[in-house]
Amino acid sequence: xxxxxxxxxxxxxxxxxxxxxxxxxxxxxxxxxxxxxxxxxxxxxxxxxxxxxxxxxxxxxxxxxxxxxxxxxxxxxxxxxxxxxxxxxxxxxxxxxxxxxxxxxxxxxxxxxxxxxxxxxxxxxxxxxxxxxxxxxxxxxxxxxxxxxxxxxxxxxxxxxxxxxxxxxxxxxxxxxxxxxxxxxxxxxxxxxxxxxxxxxxxxxxxxxxxxxxxxxxxxxxxxxxxxxxxxxxxxxxxxxxxxxxxxxxxxxxxxxxxxxxxxxxxxxxxxxxxxxxxxxxxxxxxxxxxxxxxxxxxxxxxxxxxxxxxxxxxxxxxxxxxxxxxxxxxxxxxxxxxxxxxxxxxxxxxxxxxxxxxxxxxxxxxxxxxxxxxxxxxxxxxxxxxxxxxxxxxxxxxxxxxxxxxxxxxxxxxxxxxxxxxxxxxxxxxxxxxxxxxxxxxxxxxxxxxxxxxxxxxxxxxxxxxxxxxxxxxxxxxxxxxxxxxxxx
Amino acid sequence: xxxxxxxxxxxxxxxxxxxxxxxxxxxxxxxxxxxxxxxxxxxxxxxxxxxxxxxxxxxxxxxxxxxxxxxxxxxxxxxxxxxxxxxxxxxxxxxxxxxxxxxxxxxxxxxxxxxxxxxxxxxxxxxxxxxxxxxxxxxxxxxxxxxxxxxxxxxxxxxxxxxxxxxxxxxxxxxxxxxxxxxxxxxxxxxxxxxxxxxxxxxxxxxxxxxxxxxxxxxxxxxxxxxxxxxxxxxxxxxxxxxxxxxxxxxxxxxxxxxxxxxxxxxxxxxxxxxxxxxxxxxxxxxxxxxxxxxxxxxxxxxxxxxxxxxxxxxxxxxxxxxxxxxxxxxxxxxxxxxxxxxxxxxxxxxxxxxxxxxxxxxxxxxxxxxxxxxxxxxxxxxxxxxxxxxxxxxxxxxxxxxxxxxxxxxxxxxxxxxxxxxxxxxxxxxxxxxxxxxxxxxxxxxxxxxxxxxxxxxxxxxxxxxxxxxxxxxxxxxxxxxxxxxxxxxxxxx
Numbered sequence: 005x006x007x008x009x010x011x012x013x014x015x016x017x018x019x020x021x022x023x024x025x026x027x028x029x030x031x032x033x034x035x036x037x038x039x040x041x042x043x044x045x046x047x048x049x050x051x052x053x054x055x056x057x058x059x060x061x062x063x064x065x066x067x068x069x070x071x072x073x074x075x076x077x078x079x080x081x082x083x084x085x086x087x088x089x090x091x092x093x094x095x096x097x098x099x100x101x102x103x104x105x106x107x108x109x110x111x112x113x114x115x116x117x118x119x120x121x122x123x124x125x126x127x128x129x130x131x132x133x134x135x136x137x138x139x140x141x142x143x144x145x146x147x148x149x150x151x152x153x154x155x156x157x158x159x160x161x162x163x164x165x166x167x168x169x170x171x172x173x174x175x176x177x178x179x180x181x182x183x184x185x186x187x188x189x190x191x192x193x194x195x196x197x198x199x200x201x202x203x204x205x206x207x208x209x210x211x212x213x214x215x216x217x218x219x220x221x222x223x224x225x226x227x228x229x230x231x232x233x234x235x236x237x238x239x240x241x242x243x244x245x246x247x248x249x250x251x252x253x254x255x256x257x258x259x260x261x262x263x264x265x266x267x268x269x270x271x272x273x274x275x276x277x278x279x280x281x282x283x284x285x286x287x288x289x290x291x292x293x294x295x296x297x298x299x300x301x302x303x304x305x306x307x308x309x310x311x312x313x314x315x316x317x318x319x320x321x322x323x324x325x326x327x328x329x330x331x332x333x334x335x336x337x338x339x340x341x342x343x344x345x346x347x348x349x350x351x352x353x354x355x356x357x358x359x360x361x362x363x364x365x366x367x368x369x370x371x372x373x374x375x376x377x378x379x380x381x382x383x384x385x386x387x388x389x390x391x392x393x394x395x396x397x398x399x400x401x402x403x404x405x406x407x408x409x410x411x412x413x414x415x416x417x418x419x420x421x422x423x424x425x426x427x428x429x430x431x432x433x434x435x436x437x438x439x440x441x442x443x444x445x446x447x448x449x450x451x452x453x454x455x456x457x458x459x460x461x462x463x464x465x466x467x468x469x470x471x472x473x474x475x476x477x478x479x480x481x482x483x484x485x486x487x488x489x490x491x492x493x494x
Numbered sequence: 495x496x497x498x499x500x501x502x503x504x505x506x507x508x509x510x511x512x513x514x515x516x517x518x519x520x521x522x523x524x525x526x527x528x529x530x531x532x533x534x535x536x537x538x539x540x541x542x543x544x545x546x547x548x549x550x551x552x553x554x555x556x557x558x559x560x561x562x563x564x565x566x567x568x569x570x571x572x573x574x575x576x577x578x579x580x581x582x583x584x585x586x587x588x589x590x591x592x593x594x595x596x597x598x599x600x601x602x603x604x605x606x607x608x609x610x611x612x613x614x615x616x617x618x619x620x621x622x623x624x625x626x627x628x629x630x631x632x633x634x635x636x637x638x639x640x641x642x643x644x645x646x647x648x649x650x651x652x653x654x655x656x657x658x659x660x661x662x663x664x665x666x667x668x669x670x671x672x673x674x675x676x677x678x679x680x681x682x683x684x685x686x687x688x689x690x691x692x693x694x695x696x697x698x699x700x701x702x703x704x705x706x707x708x709x710x711x712x713x714x715x716x717x718x719x720x721x722x723x724x725x726x727x728x729x730x731x732x733x734x735x736x737x738x739x740x741x742x743x744x745x746x747x748x749x750x751x752x753x754x755x756x757x758x759x760x761x762x763x764x765x766x767x768x769x770x771x772x773x774x775x776x777x778x779x780x781x782x783x784x785x786x787x788x789x790x791x792x793x794x795x796x797x798x799x800x801x802x803x804x805x806x807x808x809x810x811x812x813x814x815x816x817x818x819x820x821x822x823x824x825x826x827x828x829x830x831x832x833x834x835x836x837x838x839x840x841x842x843x844x845x846x847x848x849x850x851x852x853x854x855x856x857x858x859x860x861x862x863x864x865x866x867x868x869x870x871x872x873x874x875x876x877x878x879x880x881x882x883x884x885x886x887x888x889x890x891x892x893x894x895x896x897x898x899x900x901x902x903x904x905x906x907x908x909x910x911x912x913x914x915x916x917x918x919x920x921x922x923x924x925x926x927x928x929x930x931x932x933x934x935x936x937x938x939x940x941x942x943x944x945x946x947x948x949x950x951x952x953x954x955x956x957x958x959x960x961x962x963x964x965x966x967x968x969x970x971x972x973x974x975x976x977x978x979x980x981x982x983x984x985x986x987x988x989x
Contacts, residue, residue, distance in 0.1 A: 414677050430659065480562055
């Protein structure tokens with residue numbers, strides 16, 4: 005392997021995870037179109053592909069340990085701490101959501117393979133995105149990932165909401181992609197560069213005060229393109245509709261994978277490209293954070309659909325994560341901690357939704373939860389843990405992440421931001437406790453249908469709930485990892 | 495001693511998990527398990543009471559590196575005031591478990607929630623730094639949420655959400671205060687050290703001290719509750735089940751005053767001197783307002799809730815006067831109010847279980863059908879009014895004595911609270927217990943049975959004991975009250 009790559013000048017280990025997922029998708033495709041494949045074969049091929057990706061990420065670790073931060077493929081692909089953590093997180097998302105997206109896909113007649121291929125392709129795209137050093141590679145990765153997600157949202161053709169979600173996601177998403185590529189073009193026109201490290205070198209060369217306005221606007225456009233993916237206000241309009249309309253079994257994957265990879269890229273941009281001129285973006289970031297938190301809290305308060313509520317809560321969480329990313333290197337590490345814990349809770353919540361209402365369903369009203377405690381205590385308790393975790397109650401990981409984030413903000417004397425973020429936390433207790441009330445507290449004669457939980461789902465949900473509590477009690481390990489990530493960028 | 499401290503946290507937590515893990519077919523086991531484990535906790539608190547630590551200032555006995563890179567630690571410790579409050583909380587948990595009727599005692603969730611609440615309460619009183627104090631302070635909410643939400647009255651949804659939102663709103667200020675203190679401490683110690691030992695040596699400027707005092711005190715005052723921020727309390731008490739009310743009035747209200755004595759005053763003394771007059775005025779308004787509103791109540795539970803606002807006003811008046819005697823009186827009044835209010839709520843619970851109403855007008859002449867109950871109620875009422883020889887007198891007298899030097903007018907007004915207390919308690923007694931048995935349903939009321947008598951009796955004994963021999967309980971708080979008043983007078987003289 006090394007010999008061939010030496011001869012070609014390529015090191016395939018560095019894009020190993022992307023290639024593995026791509027290969028799995030292609031194998032699935034060829035197998036299904038040539039011979040009639042039983043479903044279990046598809047399942048195990050997919051699972052095997054994901055597990056090999058885990059192995060490929062390990063190989064990448066080995067490469068990183070021997071070579072350190074370095075570029076590959078003539079400075080298109082970058083291997084640094086952000087890429088590694090991004091890879092690990094994307095693969096973890098794949099592993100955690102495997103059960104629910106497999107169950108969903110197996111229920112869609114005749115389209116099981118397509119669904120699996122779309123998921124594997126999107127994951128490979130997002131992996132490419134977190135690996136990219138060049139902005140064009142970033143765009144390619146983002147598009148590979150997003151286009152698959154647009155299709156995934158509309159996979160349930162019989163459901164009108166699903167079609168609507170897909171179309172909305174596609175139209176708004178392509179607009180965001182346009183803005184992103186426009187930004188890349190502007191940066192290239194004004195500085196003749198289009199890379200993460202190149203930008204910071206160019207800026208330090210011409211001096212932060214001489215950066216042309218065109219490139220600043222270009223950089224803002226790039227950031228806006230990424231903010232769209234994480235549903236930060238005012239670019240959040242798609243999120244509630246897409247979350248509500250898409251098949252429930254897929255939403256956990258769709259929401260978390262896009263958030264993880266976009267935030268990793270944003271963190272790298274903030275730590276590397278914008279190091280010298282991050283002050284110029286303060287106002288922009290502050291506005292986005294305050295808008296996200298206020299709009300999210302305002303709209304989440306009166307939602308009757310739980311998936312929409314979680315979507316708006318996602319807008320608030322994006323504001324929180326962004327508040328770390330835009331203020332200082334320690335803030336970035338706090339944000340990565342926040343991101344990880346939030347993803348764990350998000351996947352847990354959507355797994356529970358898909359178990360309760362069926363994988364293909366779209367609407368999920370809060371009243372669906374009524375009587376859940378009588379029917380299934382396990383789901384109610386874990387659901388409450390996840391919701392309280394997102395709300396930021398002490399003894400869960402949500403509290404630790406909020407604490408280190410706010411401490412960082414306070415040390416930068418961002419008192420306004422702290423006030424707004426904390427007010428949204430108070431509001432959060434109102435709307436995060438509402439579903440718990442309906443599920444566990446309220447007395448009702450309502451009985452919901454018998455819920456069958458597979459053992460694998462049970463194992464998954466208990467693992468996620470355990471992680472939520474564990475990271476709240478003993479967060480040391482994850483804090484150390486997120487610290488290690490940014491140590492070289494101080 | 496470290497083992498005992500840790501066990502104060504772990505035993506209630508373990509017992510709660512044990513209760514939750516027992517299948518519903520063994521309903522009869524829930525209460526015995528809860529009682530046995532709270533007896534263990536009670537014994538541990540007694541052990542601390544007879545150790546060297548029970549008469550000292552706060553001492554940190556256990557450190558745990560929580561997040562290394564930030565230098566965040568979890569510290570646990572003990573002091574005289576904490577010992578008394580721990581003892582009170584384990585006693586009240588034990589007695590409330592004993593006192594509850596069959597519909598609650600066979601419910602897994604109810605017993606489990608009370609034991610979880612016990613865990614969080616113990617955590618508040620032994621936490622040795624701001625982080626763990628905040629963690630346990632917030633953790634109190636969850637068992638209370640379920641206790642009130644599931645087993646509460648008809649209007650429980652409104653009351654629960656109000657309770658949660660008020661407390662969370664207050665705790666946000668405590669959270670920001672903690673973060674602010676941590677950042678200041680980072681500038682000096684190069685780590686986010688917020689344990690009480692570091693804080694007592696931390697130099698903070700006057701303006702920082704004022705801001706921090708406001709942040710912390712506002713959060714704690716909501717929990718006390720002080721006059722304009724009190725509206726959650728009557729609703730919460732009326733809707734909460736009996737055991738929830740006992741613990742809410744007996745212990746949860748003390749958490750606020752405890753936080754002010756433990757954090758706001760010793761570490762942010764300059765802020766305290768700046769704003770103490772405001773707190774004193776508000777607490778006197780609370781004393782009079784709570785008493786007057788209590789007179790007008792028709793629901794006995796709401797009446798006791800408003801009387802709690804009045805009694806906690808005395809605590810806050812004593813604290814804000816900042817004299818040795820008044821602070822000592824405030825701590826003793828905290829304990830006393832925990833005992834009397836807990837007993838009163840328990841007594842109301844007994845009659846509510848029999849009649850399913852708490853309306854004063856539907857009673858009358860109950861003394862004839864329930865003589866033992868009437869006697870205990872009268873005794874507790876006298877203790878609550880502050881009759882000399884019973885516990886209520888000790889705390890209120892010390893507070894009024896201690897505060898008179900600082901606030902002559904305010905203390906004089908506050909003294910009328912005792913008269914008003916006599917009006918609302920005795921008038922209630924008169925309407926409920928004396929007169930002819932006018933209501934048909936009251937004729938067949940059963941007097942207190944053995945279980946109920948046993949669960950109220952320790953509280954009655956304590957009222958008498960503290961009333962006759964107050965210097966015993968005083969001996970545990972002399973050191974702390976002395977240190978607090980010394981700190982205050984030191985800052986006052988340098989000003």
